[in-house]
Amino acid sequence: MDRAFAHAATAAALTILVILAGVAAFLVAEGAPALTAAASDLPGGKGFIDYVAPLAFGTVLAAALAAVIAVPLAVAAALFITHVAPPRIALTLGYLIDLLAAIPSIVYGLWGIFVLGPAAVPVMKWLEEKLGFIPIFDGPASVTGRTMLVAGLVLAVMILPIVSAVAREAFAQAPRRLQEGAQALGATRWEMIRMTVLPFGRSSVISGAMLGLGRALGETMAVTIILSVSGAVTFNLIGQANPSTIAANIALNFPESSGLAINALIATGLVLFAITLVTNMGARAIIARQERI
Amino acid sequence: MESSFQALGQAQPSRLLASGLDWRRRSVNIVMTALIAGAFVLAMLPLFSLVFEVAKRGIPGLSADFFTTDARGVVGGGGASHAIMGTLIITGVASLISVPIGIMAAIYLNEYGTGRLRRALTFFVDVMTGIPSIVAGLFAYALFEIFFGPGIRLGVMGSVALSLLMIPIVIRSAEEVLKIVPDHLREAAYALGTPKWKTITKIVLPTAFAGLVTGVMIAVARIVGETAPLLVTTGVVDSMNTDPFNGRMQNLAVYAYNEYRSPGVMKQAAYDKAWAAALTLIAIVMVLNVAARLVYRRYKTEIR
Amino acid sequence: MTASRPTTAASIEPATVPGRPAKTIKARGVNLFYGDFQAVEDVTMTIAPNKVTALIGSSGCGKTTFLRSLNRMHELTPGARVQGEVTLDGEDIYEDRVDPVAVRRLVGMVFQQPNPFPTMSIYDNVAAGLTLNAKRVSRAQKDAVVERSLRGAHLWDEVKDRLDKPGGSLSGGQQQRLCIARAIAVEPEVLLMDEPCSALDPVATLAVEDLIAELKSRYTIVVVTHNMQQAARASDVTAFFNLDATGKPGHLVEIGPTEEIFTKPGQQETEDYVSGRFG
Numbered sequence: 028m029d030r031a032f033a034h035a036a037t038a039a040a041l042t043i044l045v046i047l048a049g050v051a052a053f054l055v056a057e058g059a060p061a062l063t064a065a066a067s068d069l070p071g072g073k074g075f076i077d078y079v080a081p082l083a084f085g086t087v088l089a090a091a092l093a094a095v096i097a098v099p100l101a102v103a104a105a106l107f108i109t110h111v112a113p114p115r116i117a118l119t120l121g122y123l124i125d126l127l128a129a130i131p132s133i134v135y136g137l138w139g140i141f142v143l144g145p146a147a148v149p150v151m152k153w154l155e156e157k158l159g160f161i162p163i164f165d166g167p168a169s170v171t172g173r174t175m176l177v178a179g180l181v182l183a184v185m186i187l188p189i190v191s192a193v194a195r196e197a198f199a200q201a202p203r204r205l206q207e208g209a210q211a212l213g214a215t216r217w218e219m220i221r222m223t224v225l226p227f228g229r230s231s232v233i234s235g236a237m238l239g240l241g242r243a244l245g246e247t248m249a250v251t252i253i254l255s256v257s258g259a260v261t262f263n264l265i266g267q268a269n270p271s272t273i274a275a276n277i278a279l280n281f282p283e284s285s286g287l288a289i290n291a292l293i294a295t296g297l298v299l300f301a302i303t304l305v306t307n308m309g310a311r312a313i314i315a316r317q318e319r320i
Numbered sequence: 321m322e323s324s325f326q327a328l329g330q331a332q333p334s335r336l337l338a339s340g341l342d343w344r345r346r347s348v349n350i351v352m353t354a355l356i357a358g359a360f361v362l363a364m365l366p367l368f369s370l371v372f373e374v375a376k377r378g379i380p381g382l383s384a385d386f387f388t389t390d391a392r393g394v395v396g397g398g399g400a401s402h403a404i405m406g407t408l409i410i411t412g413v414a415s416l417i418s419v420p421i422g423i424m425a426a427i428y429l430n431e432y433g434t435g436r437l438r439r440a441l442t443f444f445v446d447v448m449t450g451i452p453s454i455v456a457g458l459f460a461y462a463l464f465e466i467f468f469g470p471g472i473r474l475g476v477m478g479s480v481a482l483s484l485l486m487i488p489i490v491i492r493s494a495e496e497v498l499k500i501v502p503d504h505l506r507e508a509a510y511a512l513g514t515p516k517w518k519t520i521t522k523i524v525l526p527t528a529f530a531g532l533v534t535g536v537m538i539a540v541a542r543i544v545g546e547t548a549p550l551l552v553t554t555g556v557v558d559s560m561n562t563d564p565f566n567g568r569m570q571n572l573a574v575y576a577y578n579e580y581r582s583p584g585v586m587k588q589a590a591y592d593k594a595w596a597a598a599l600t601l602i603a604i605v606m607v608l609n610v611a612a613r614l615v616y617r618r619y620k621t622e623i624r
Numbered sequence: 625m626t627a628s629r630p631t632t633a634a635s636i637e638p639a640t641v642p643g644r645p646a647k648t649i650k651a652r653g654v655n656l657f658y659g660d661f662q663a664v665e666d667v668t669m670t671i672a673p674n675k676v677t678a679l680i681g682s683s684g685c686g687k688t689t690f691l692r693s694l695n696r697m698h699e700l701t702p703g704a705r706v707q708g709e710v711t712l713d714g715e716d717i718y719e720d721r722v723d724p725v726a727v728r729r730l731v732g733m734v735f736q737q738p739n740p741f742p743t744m745s746i747y748d749n750v751a752a753g754l755t756l757n758a759k760r761v762s763r764a765q766k767d768a769v770v771e772r773s774l775r776g777a778h779l780w781d782e783v784k785d786r787l788d789k790p791g792g793s794l795s796g797g798q799q800q801r802l803c804i805a806r807a808i809a810v811e812p813e814v815l816l817m818d819e820p821c822s823a824l825d826p827v828a829t830l831a832v833e834d835l836i837a838e839l840k841s842r843y844t845i846v847v848v849t850h851n852m853q854q855a856a857r858a859s860d861v862t863a864f865f866n867l868d869a870t871g872k873p874g875h876l877v878e879i880g881p882t883e884e885i886f887t888k889p890g891q892q893e894t895e896d897y898v899s900g901r902f903g
Contacts, residue, residue, distance in 0.1 A: 028515070028517055029515045029516055029517045031517075032516070032517035032520070032521075033432055033516070033517070035424060036424050036425075036427045036428035036431070036432050037428055037432065037437070038424075039420075039421050039424030039425040039427075039428055040424075040425050040428040040429070040433065040437060040438075040441045041437075042421060042425075043421065043425055043441065043444065043445070043448075043487065043491075044440060044441065044444060046484070046487075047444050047447065047448065049459075049463065050451075050459045050484070053459055053462035053463050053466065054455070054458060054459055054462055056462065056466070057458075057462040057465070099359070100359050100362060100363055101363070103355065103356045103358075103359030103360065104356075104359050104360040104363045106356050107356045107357055107359065107360040108360070111353060111356055111357060112360075113702075114702050120360070123364065123367065124363060124364075124367075126367060126609075127363075127366065127367055129541060129542075129605050129606070129609055130370060130545075130602060130605070131544070131545020131546070131547070131573055131598075131601050131602075131605065132545070132546075132547065132548075133545060133547045133573045133576050133577055133598065133601070134370065134374060134545070134576075134598045134601060134602060135370075136577075137374075137576065137580060137594060137595065137598055138369070138370050138373060138374070141373075141377070141591075142369060142373050143369075184366040187363055191363070202739075204735060204737050204739040205739050205741060205742075207697065207700075207735065207739070208735065208739040208740075208741070208803070209741075209752075210697065210700060210728065211695065211697060211728055211732065211733035211735075211807075212728065212729075212732070212752060212753040212756065212806070212807070212810065213725050213726070213728040213729035213753065213756065213757060213810070214725070214756055215345055215346070215348075215349035215725055216349060216353065217348060217349045217352040217353060218345070218349070218756055220352075222741060222752065223741060226741075226743040227743075241450055244452070245450075245451075245452025245453065245454070245455070246452075247452070247453060247454045247547070247548035248547045248548055248573075248577065251548075252577070252580065274452060274454045274548065277454050277458070277548075277552070278454060278548055278551055278552075281551065281552045282551060282552070282555065282556070285470065285471070286470075289470070292458075293458050293461075293462065296452075296454065296455045296458045297455075299452055299454075299455060300451065300452065300455045303450050303451075303452055304447065304450060306450075307446070307447070307449075307450035308447075311446060345756070
């Protein structure tokens with residue numbers, strides 16, 4: 028019996044490895060035809076690379092925008108919880124931020140298009156007026172709010188709890204004696220944070236940011252609902268014409284597709300998987316290096 | 321020897337006040353603290369807006385109909401009972417698949433694992449946590465397509481896709497909880513002549529029970545609202561279907577998406593129902609999260 | 625009274641009050657609390673300038689808590705409270721208008737566990753307080769202060785060729801002397817030391833004790849130590865703290881010239897402690 032149980036546990040472990048091998052194998056099997064097909068047979072008619080490149084661009088653009096917005100906010104919010112707020116309510120505040128992670132992405136999508144989008148329209152108009160010379164605010168500003176800017180904002184809210192949780196862990200573990208050393212020298216609270224807490228938490232923040240980035244890269248529903256897609260490759264964040272993301276593209280087209288189009292979509296899924304894999308592995312490598320110090 | 325500067329010190333203006341912070345350092349400190357607090361408030365705004373808006377827009381869509389009728393053959397009316405049932409079935413089957421595999425794998429990692437298999441497993445569980453949800457859906461589609469041909473849509477396909485997402489969460493949290501069970505408990509059992517499998521099932525698992533249940537509940541909460549993998553596997557359907565092995569099935573999230581995407585003639589009614597579904601989803605997720613915490617606190621075994 | 629300072633140092637003072645002579649600290653009726661729990665009860669004592677005052681007593685009797693009230697570090701613990709008066713050269717450091725940060729500028733502290741900032745170089749560690757407090761310091765001024773402080777801490781010769789190496793790359797004794805250099809770089813009037821040698825080996829301990837003996841000519845020094853021999857060796861004045869029972873607040877039993885305390889103390893309690901009958 029003892030042996031049987033041990034075998035069962037090992038079997039479970041092996042099953043998972045088999046599953047993953049299966050994922051890779053089946054996806055490659057289904058995706059490969061698109062890679063070898065003639066350009067004219069694929070959607071877009073220009074070959075696979077030309078098909079997936081704008082999508083990859085959109086994916087990375089949206090995720091990068093989300094990270095740029097979310098990371099500073101998350102770090103500051105984490106500092107607030109660990110070093111500014113009264114310790115008694117810090118735990119509750121942490122729960123509150125973590126609640127953002129529990130909300131399903133479809134709800135974020137609906138909120139984005141019905142609430143945030145319309146609210147962002149006047150802001151985007153203002154951006155176009157005052158800062159229109161910067162390419163990202165080139166405009167003309169969309170009147171529906173279904174822009175890359177809004178999608179990026181929603182993604183930022185979605186990944187904020189992840190980055191914040193990692194940052195909180197790190198900041199809470201900054202050694203007390205270093206902080207006291209700075210205080211004994213006559214440092215103000217901000218100076219102490221800057222001298223001891225932030226340097227200590229730096230690599231954790233970086234890896235948290237990359238984890239958040241990985242999540243944003245793979246996010247589907249929020250982007251699917253919010254973005255008004257035209258396939259254009261542009262950095263203009265507030266316009267009507269937006270690139271799509273790999274995930275949103277699959278969600279929009281899969282239900283109606285058949286034949287080679289499906290293979291093409293699956294192949295783009297593989298590309299997305301590769302991108303997120305690299306990002307996540309990078310994040311874990313940074314964590315591993317920090318722990319070794 | 322007493323300081324003869326005592327007299328001098330009293331004649332001068334207060335040195336403590338004079339040697340204090342210059343206004344620049346003081347104002348930097350105040351500004352930064354304000355920015356940090358402001359960032360937190362900013363981060364909280366979406367949460368409040370979300371909860372408020374979903375409640376405000378979702379309540380009009382709630383009705384007895386919403387919970388008891390499906391959408392077959394109805395224009396503008398009907399409800400989401402099929403979606404609710406679909407959520408239960410798809411999530412239930414996914415749990416049935418994920419929990420045994422996940423917990424056994426966590427047991428392997430924590431109690432048995434050595435060498436290459438262990439390292440490989442840990443690495444790949446890490447990889448699994450990063451699979452985008454839509455890719456998980458594509459895998460399930462690909463798997464079934466090979467055996468059943470293209471265009472296949474089944475409830476159980478969705479469960480398979482969700483399992484792919486759920487398993488790593490269950491493994492990670494179960495591993496954490498098992499690790500916390502102290503070794504001296506296991507050793508006490510071994511010293512009494514208990515075989516390993518009994519030690520695990522009778523000592524370790526019961527001690528970790530509350531944590532395991534909590535981990536599973538949190539994993540369920542994560543996948544109950546998934547849409548993307550189901551779009552490509554279980555599809556969209558209007559009528560009630562309770563057989564996961566036969567025909568399409570829909571969960572609340574896909575229902576909400578569909579009502580938004582294809583609202584039909586009576587747009588507002590459809591949007592209302594989408595919001596109502598969103599509200600129901602949030603309620604389910606919140607209840608699961610809170611219940612998980614309560615279960616943990618109520619049933620955890622204190623380890624001294 | 626002010627120590628014979630090298631003239632080079634005098635000409636590159638940071639842009640604040642010039643020439644800081646050592647000052648007297650007077651505590652009057654100091655009671656210290658952590659929430660509702662009273663840790664220290666009714667301490668009244670005078671700490672003389674240019675002398676080393678040792679605070680001794682068994683663990684938990686409040687000597688470190690009392691020390692930390694002298695530079696307003698005690699109040700940083702959530703729920704901690706201070707009652708009573710502590711004056712630095714006649715001015716109450718707990719008065720409403722006084723900024724605690726200003727107090728910590730004048731009253732420096734060295735901790736039990738050496739805590740150089742690991743992400744900064746040796747040079748930057750010593751200059752850390754200076755960079756914070758001085759308005760605008762030229763590179764030359766900083767160089768001079770760093771050298772002066774490291775020399776003052778008896779560390780200059782050992783590190784002068786590797787000032788840019790990280791602060792954590794030194795041995796324990798060196799790290800502690802680095803922390804002392806960092807503390808004296810801002811020219812405090814008082815130096816508080818919380819068991820500065822307890823984490824060090826005997827050789828390093830001796831080096832730090834020698835340093836303390838030299839530093840007292842420039843600063844008022846208060847040292848908390850649980851090592852009676854160290855107190856007997858290195859201090860001029862000794863204050864003995866004790867508890868009536870666990871859970872009770874610590875209080876000052878007696879304070880006096882070190883030689884007296886160790887040879888003919890006034891209280892029986894003190895006699896029992898210094899002769900090793902308890903603690």
